[in-house]
Amino acid sequence: MAWLSLLLFLPWFGVMGALYWWFPRQPRHRARTLFDTVMLVLALLVSIGLMHWGYRVGAAEVADGLWKQIMAVLYAYGGFLAVMVLALLLRPRVLQH
Numbered sequence: 001m002a003w004l005s006l007l008l009f010l011p012w013f014g015v016m017g018a019l020y021w022w023f024p025r026q027p028r029h030r031a032r033t034l035f036d037t038v039m040l041v042l043a044l045l046v047s048i049g050l051m052h053w054g055y056r057v058g059a060a061e062v063a064d065g066l067w068k069q070i071m072a073v074l075y076a077y078g079g080f081l082a083v084m085v086l087a088l089l090l091r092p093r094v095l096q097h
Contacts (some may be wrong), residue, residue: 002055005072006048013078013080020084032095043083
């Protein structure tokens with residue numbers, strides 16, 4: 001059931017990932033494509049890891065079954081956003097010529 005939170009947030013992650021990928025439109029070169037791909041995959045992997053961790057935290061701390069899903073979503077979304085913010089801050093520095 002921990003995967004339910006990823007399934008529910010996958011469309012939103014897709015929208016945020018697409019906006020990250022498309023803007024700014026230029027410069028678009030091989031280094032940027034590689035950096036963006038790595039950061040999007042990293043964001044998804046961090047989100048999955050934190051989703052499972054949040055599910056376990058919710059299961060251990062609260063008896064109500066709904067909190068497991070809530071904690072999984074909060075952790076997954078937080079992890080995805082953290083990596084995306086880091087990517088936005090690092091992209092200009094990493095891709096400077």
